Amino acid sequence: MEKQKVIDEKYIPDVGSQVETIDGNDCLITNDAMYTFYRRTKGEFSAFFLGLRDEKRLLGCRCTRCGIVRVPPFLTHCPDCNFVPTEPIEVEQVGIMNTTPPITYFATSLFQHMAPYGRGRVIFNGADTAMSVNLYTTTGILVPGIIKKGTQVKLVFRDKRIGEMTDVFCVPSAELTREQIKKKGLQESEIDWEAPKEPSLPVASEEDMARYRRAMDEMRGLIEDMNRNESARKAIAGWKRDILVKTRGGQCAILIDDGDINVEERELSSPDFIMVCDDITTLLDGLAYRGAITDSVINKKIWISKNMEFNTIFKLDRMARFLVRSRKTKDPSSESS
Ligand SMILES: [Zn+2]
Secondary structure, rough: OOOOOOOOEEEEEEEEEEEEEEOOOOOOOOOOOOOOOOOOHHHHHHHHHHHHHHHOOOEEEEEOOOOOOOOOOOOEEEHOOOOOOEEEEEOOEEEOOOOOOOOEOOOOOHHHHOOOOEEEEEEEOOOOOOOEEEEOOOOOOOOOOOOOOEEEEEEEEOOOOOOOOHHHEEEHHHHHHHHHHHHHOEHHHHHOOOOOOOOOOOOOHHHOOOOOOOHHHHHHHHHHHHOHHHHHOOOOOOOEEEEEEEOOEEEEEEEEEEOOEEEEOOOOOOOOOOEEEEHHHHHHHHOOOOOOOOHHHHHOOEEEEHHHHHHHHHHHHHHHHHHHHHHHOHHHHOOOO
16 A cells, blocks of 8 residues: 655655845845654544544544533533533434534635535434534535535545544435444445436527537637647646537537647547536536636536546646746736737
């Protein structure tokens, strides 16, 4: 298995120096380092985290006097009962959302690989307090309305666990089979993430097809420009995705391949993900920087079949932004036009 470092390689700067002019004086700046690695104990909470990591159990603590069950077990003594000790207790892995969770689409670099994710508080059956967990959906992109206050959710364990809160997350029970809901220690790999609920499109009229044709002509031009633009190309360096785009007036394939981007009018038998966009103009406007594609996804005007592909959408927005920006710097007169 590949070993992961505490500090990602990309955050470690190269040995080197540069000159920066500060208040008219040249200053030499060199890269240096100060190490402060440390080990941290989970102390009396070790049993809770070991329960998640090794036994796929969800533990809480019960007050030996009043009987309140707290999950996670953050108190070893009950403050309501003159600090009598609590005892460990296992609770069920199904619970109810205590609040409607906010969704994070743009996370810091530490969490961006997990976005979009919901973050909300769940009261698991058998518990009296709510636990904070990350939330996902199996139906495609996570958008507001899928998980709300009162939604029943199921705890899911990551396949790779190290004894952290991120070892677990929740999905709506309604998206799982009865057996999966019942199963203790359900793992992410046991869930079908490849069967999202694709929105259906109405039958196209002549007008829809004409609109598709016009949009495709503009999109081809835009994508050619992106291909010729160095900074736009950088936004998709090292990235490879075949995207099937379905719109009311017709389909197309957007192909991203390490700096190259192309659009073709054809079907894809095994795309990396599917984008459904009733009106193709919504996508075209995003690529032309007349509104962000990410916003259209959040506002449910564009649906994508895989939650984690929000990253790809983010890259398409960056390409659009870079293209417009570099046109402005090359031709200042175009700004007024
Ligand atoms: Zn108590």
